[in-house]
Amino acid sequence: MRQLSRATVALALSISAAAGLAVSNGLLGCATEANAEATQDAELFTIGSKNLLPPELFDRNLVVTVGDPPADAIEQPIAFTHTLHVEQLGVDCNYCHSNARKGPHAGVPATSVCMGCHALVDATGRPELEKLKGYWERGEVIPWNKVHDLPDYVYFSHKRHVNGGLQCQECHGEVQKMTVNERVASLQMGWCLDCHAQHESIDENYGTKAELRRAELKDCWTCHK
Amino acid sequence: MSSELSYSRVNRDVMRPLFDMGMHWYGLVGLVVLGLAWGGYCWGIQLVKGLGVAGYHPPVFWGVYITTFVFWIGIGHAGTLISAILFLTRSRWRTGIYRAAEAMTIFAVMTAALFPAIHVGRAWQAYWLFPYPNQRQLWQNFKSPLMWDVFAVSTYFTVSTVFFFIGLIPDIAAVRDTTKGITGKLYTAMALGWRGTDRQWRHYMAAYGFFAALATPLVLSVHSVVSWDFAMAVTPGWHSTLFPPYFVAGAIFSGCAMVITLMLPLAKAFKLEEYIHVWHFEHLAKLCLFTGGILTYAYGTEYFIAWYSDNPYEWDVFVDRVVGKYWWVFLTMVLCNCTIPLLWWFKKIRTSMMGLFVISIIINIGMWFERFNIIASSLAHSFDPGAWVYYTPTYIEWGIMIGSFAWFFLWFLLFVKIMPSVAIAEVKETLRPPLKHEEHAAK
């Protein structure tokens, strides 16, 4: 009992002293050059701070993913269906996502592209089309939700992949059968690597230089800059 | 060891601090917690704001943290040296001090192990330094000296800890047999059911020998690997084959000094003078004189090589250490490591408590500055004169360093409170066993 009370006293003492010290340290810190926030230039030279709470602390990469993570379907501002447009009406992917062949982003089509056809389609009594017309007439941007997203330090180019002969479905799944668009691939680095030096299109496209191309495709700078 | 000691007296004497700890201990713990809080606060600032709060001045990219890391790794050498190498060479004087020295080793390595995490820019990604299977299919560079370091330090820590606990089992069993209640249950669990059966002792002694045999090359390798962090670099002042022996000698030097620093007050406070004798310290002091001599020789050799190689970059660094802005670091290092310890050549000084204690602290200071001298002054005076700078640490770095000492002492204080700080079984081994016919003869 005597020991316990002693321990409690010591602990309480040390905690309160530590708190006091921390405060005084903070004050001292303000006077020190090392503490950049303390200088007059605090707002001019902004030093960001680290959020030490998740997700940074618990890196998802700590987990070894087996197989693909569950797909998730995301509701969109307009219930656009690929099934209708692609499977039933036979619109080519490139008709709307024309940038896929030309640049890094496949791009969601501009409203004007939708209106290219939908100006001729009667929208009365069809709420989704009315929504589309509404956006067009108001000149408003349709706020689509992103289904396929990559971290900002990943530089992916649709052009190279599409022109290299990859089918859209290899990464995006059977989009033509999706009423609500969903992501089927994990888009994690390991998933990219599963193809990156192994895809059969490398042999087709590069022939005798395929080996070199394989090596190049495992260069980190292929995707990270 | 006094011949009056009996087995039961050893048990009683060594276990006394576990049950009757003075108010001093609580005071010390309070002080140490304070230091730890200060260090933790400083590290918190650094984590949130970035390493810029430390005094780094490119191209000095390593500073106080790596200095302190190497310092603690060095401290960690004496324990295993004493427990393993002296065990293999059957130096009987190790028994009194090896337990505490080993504990010191583990706590020093634990302290050192904090520093890679404190030092790296993204502490939250520091686990990338360990090889583990991950979806990115990424692994580590096993050609990097830092990777060797990761392996060396973690191996050293694991092996020392296992060695330490193996050595503790019989003693924990002895403690278990004198405690009751919750505490007793804890000791019971830790003793793993040790009863000192013939089978247990048989394999125990075999295993202990193997541990000692494995730990011995490890002691030599760990600081060699740490020294390769420097020696493998092209930086003038670092790029030298001298480093491994030089670092190992320095580590033993500082480690033994630290043992003296810790054990002197320990023996005094816990009235263990009968177990931790002046001649223990004298032996340690002689070991220091020997390794200190090697160190002084290494300092000289460094200069000789730099001069003889006629490599101007190398020579410039060494000249700059003496006459440049870091002259005070160099001076402190030479005074503390080469000059002042020479006083131990006098028996009077090396057997006086004050002489031992003060000089051992001076050696520790000197050894810290040695590492600072190697790290900061080399980087600050590298190949490109356009990038010659002067690095000075900030209060954050000092705070974290103080915190590291607090962390170390906290563990050590807890250790002396809950574990027998002298190896009971081994001390008994050094006593003459009680023999009936001798008793008859005495009568």
Place this chain on the structure above:
Amino acid sequence: MEGINRRDFLRAGAVASTAATAACTYDYKVPAEKVLPYVANPENVQPGLASYYAGLCNGCATACGLVARNKDGRVVHVEGNPDHPSGPGLCARGHFDFVAAYGPDRIDGPMLGNDKLTWDDATSKLVEAWNSAVAAGKGVAWLGQYRTGSVAALLGALAGAGLRRVHFEPVGVESLLAASRRAFGLDELPVYELAEARTIVSFGMDFLGTAFGSMAMTKGWARAKDPAQGKFVARTVAITPRVGQSESQADHWIAARPGSEAKVALAIAKLASDAKGYQGPAAGLLAGIDVAAAASASDVSEDKLREIAGWLAGAEPSVVLPGGNANAGADATALAVATLLCNEVLGNLGRTVVFRGSRPGQVNSYADAKALLDDCKAGKIGLLLVDGLDPAHGLPADADAAGALAAVDRVVQFANSGNDSTNDKTLILPSGSGLEQWSDASTEHGLHVLGQPAMVSLKDSRGLGEVLLGLAKAVAPAAPTDPATAAPTDPATAAPTDAATDPATVVAVPIHASATNFAEYIRLRWAAEVWPTVPGRPEAASWWREVQAKGVVHVPGGNVAAAWVATELPAAGEAPSGGGKHTLVVYPSPLLHDGRWANVPWAQELPDPISTFFWGTWVEIHPDTAAELGLGEKDLVEVSTGQGSIKVGWFGSKGVRKDVVAVIAGNGKKTGLYAKGRGANAVSLLAGATDSASGALAWLSTQANLKRAGGDSGVHPLCGNLDQAGRHLANNVSVKDALDKLEGEAASIVAVHHVPIDERVVENGPVDMFPEPQHPTYRFAINFDLNACNGCGACVVACALENNTPFIGPDQMRRGRTMTWIRMDRFWEGEGENQDVRYLPAVCQQCSHAPCEGVCPVLATYHNLDGLNAMIYNRCVGTRYCANNCPYAARRFNYHTWEWPESYHLMLNPDISSREMGVMEKCTFCVQRLRYAKDSWRDVHETVPDSALQKITACAAACPSNAIVFGNWKDADGAVRKKGESPRSYTLLGELNTKPGVRYAARVSYHQPVFGGHGGGHGGGDHGEAPAEHGAGHSSPSKKAGHGTAEGVH
């Protein structure tokens, strides 16, 4: 498509790109981001691909062309326009103009005091003020920077309606103009064509820096120094009291006594005419020149004068450059006339000194400006329009600009934020950035530059031309353009016009009356005035499209013959006075210029080329002076003149006379987010004396006293050591060697500092433990020609802006934590006439045997197949071992997460990751551009050709002197390979055998060897054979070169 215009497309794009950069955390299950498409696709815009717009640099009166890169709605980078005669390349200050467009303190819409106005209110207030001033019988005046092109034309129209125009810049050209008038009767500036000059004698003109037309002069100088191009190497002589950035590149520094330069110039003219036997029209003027008196007045021995004259006369053609008026005293015009006389005597006219209508529009003198301000103070001015100037900061105290502006009924400033001259009554009309609006300029016969909007305006601003057009419509509705006012001030209109022959461009009424907006005004004006001068008269509409694409119309051949007309020389001005011990030299900052870029943090942070100081004001004094004053490294120095005193830090420069104190101008502003409170205003020390012949401000006319003031100055050099400490990093070779052994003909002539090595290495070249890695297709390499590099820092800024490296502020800079990937090392060797300032742009050397790669525990840095030393930020843990192990100190560490303050973040280049704290970064050879080029050429299954690579990196594209060439070392005919195999070429710290991809070409100079001797033929080759490739029959020059030890090394 109704109701949707181009502006909205860009806006939508901007929203999309902002949204994309906003979110940074990535969770594979919950997409937090929106994807926002355009409402209607704009033409030629590909999301994720850049568009390029040719434009006009508004950084200074020189008006260079530029190309702006627009990515997803924002201009993210600018480069020099290669179609402009001064391109390619863009100086550091040109980049600051681009940064200024994103300034966080740009105001959003017109302001009156603290009140925000609508544009309708503001313009009506402007017209109202004009009308009420006219009604009150008061004057309406214009005080602004130099203007040419359509703005000048509109001002001409307004002048017809009574506007009193004063165009003045603190660092101006009025004395040079006055000299031309006096000497040749020509109202234009001489163009110095340095490319063919064998000898260049400068009296302090900052011809590589802030001088008018410096881009062209820099290129000419670089060519004149290149032994390979003209088979000669120009000798540069600087006769100044202080070594500045331009003088630092001179082979000889003659420290003439300040104020005596005109006498020296005349003496040289006399000596040169004696040598050449000159008999021309100016011969009469030479008779009375007393060489001995000049020698004694200037501290320059007669022998030295004779030697200089000998150099000039001995190697033709030569050129003698005047002092810029920032470096001249009360005899600025006298000096300028004397230099023209030298050129006349030496026969340089028409060869290196050419007249072709060069002038930055109407030029008024300081005296004119002061007269206007005096009138303001006297209450004679009812409306004053201030354009681009900050008179309260840039003029000496005796002009009392602030008081004068306060006495005007209505001051209208065309500025993007308030400045020191703004008061409560000032109406600020934000004129936006040149990147956001139409503009044009013409500074020479036959040279017209068009600026066009490259992005939507970031803030609610309206271009100067737009406002003036509105004003002209209101106050000068039908007034015909007055040729008398407009013609002489506008070189564009001076060109022959016969617009009447094309019915499409017949202008019945003044253009400003018919044009509905400024863009149309420009088009109509160009159709009327430029189009007719174009040879072949292309079809008008397609011509205009071509003009928009190229951004520049250049019709060469407007040279004017010049004949000497002066019969007497201007009287010499007064010597500097004021009673101090030291002559005060105030010089414009090479980066902040006259202070116009003081609010650009990158400009403040870029180290000064001479002192490598940053963020502040300092004095340059001779180290002996500092010792006399007992100055400690951190001490403040008090500089006091009759006008006041400032306390600043100091730099001990061996390049100032002992009786001189040099103070950098540009800082000391009271306003501006980044300028406020930085340093002190050096101009406030000036007495305000003028050069009587031209009315120019006499910058060099004041004496000052120095005193130690203790304290902590806070200035700090970025470069650690003044010189190279005997090491061979920035190397020189002698002119003789360089000319004897031209490209590819001989072994290396660079004496490289060696560690004594094994005999076998001397015989067989360096030994590799491992073979150099294979580079199957590319081995990217870069060549820095130190002979052309003058330390201007354009590459550093361009790199920072391309690669998102942040500015970090003075506190962090003092800890040397600069984030710029290029470190411009400055090494100052020797002293006196022989002193030798060497610049070394140190970047990541992209070594094939890189010390950094092996030590990274997590493989965040490695060597790739293109020979690049890759750095993967998102893998980096931050052990910093790589940086320790880099012998070139080329790696940078993110000590903090540097966040770009509001609106600077819009300038971030989306092609490259921004780095968080704890991550190492370094030069990547602009890998984003390389990958883009490889990607584009892969479409046609080809490797990128050399022509597409030479200027691909931001630094190479920015370099004003073509000192940087990039390329593929594997291409045996490529420029970089050719340069890399030149005998001048060497690798940095070659003895380490890191096999860098970066090579340097040693500087060719007439300097006496400072140490180590010249390389002369004893084959001190470098070890580094990289970027040599194995196999393929290549033999590297260094293999032949052996490893002779240079004399006197170590």
Place this chain on the structure above:
Amino acid sequence: MTHDHAHGHAAPAESEPLDEPIKAVYKHLDCLLEGINGLKKVGIRDFTVLSPIPRHEIEQEIYQGEPSPVRWFTLLGGIFGATAIFSLASLTHANWPMIIPGGKPLVSIPPFLVVTFEGTILWGSLMTLVGLLLNCRLPAFDLPKAMHDPRFTNDSFGIVLERTSGHDEAEIKQILQHSGAIEVTGGDGNGGANHG
């Protein structure tokens, strides 16, 4: 050596464990050794000796210098560690060929030797630990109560018999008592306690 079947001294199958093991406590080492000898002489080998310290005499008496099998664990651990870490380094480097630093072979022996060495030591030690625990049957919380005497970790030695190995309980006690045990207790009651 109670459970040590490796020595072939296994107790006869019919020998039932005693309800209460026989326990002899010794103050003196020579007495203990005498006791052990006495038991061995009558052919009893199934007993446990308890000691506060390791004594070679005891081990020699019982095991006749036969080395402990722990060494095989150490050897196997070392070999495994060396192989595993060298393979880890080699295979991971070969899996993603990166040029680090320029020109060095992917699998380069000298740098990998360092981690291999560390692996050898680490796994050698860990396997020694495993060998120790397995051979000692640690943790051993199920040892008979008779062995739980605190004196055995303090200043006394002891012999505990859980089986009589077919011998008479009294005879055993007699041997123990004769050898100089200060206390002989336990047994299933047919011998009775005898304090000395």
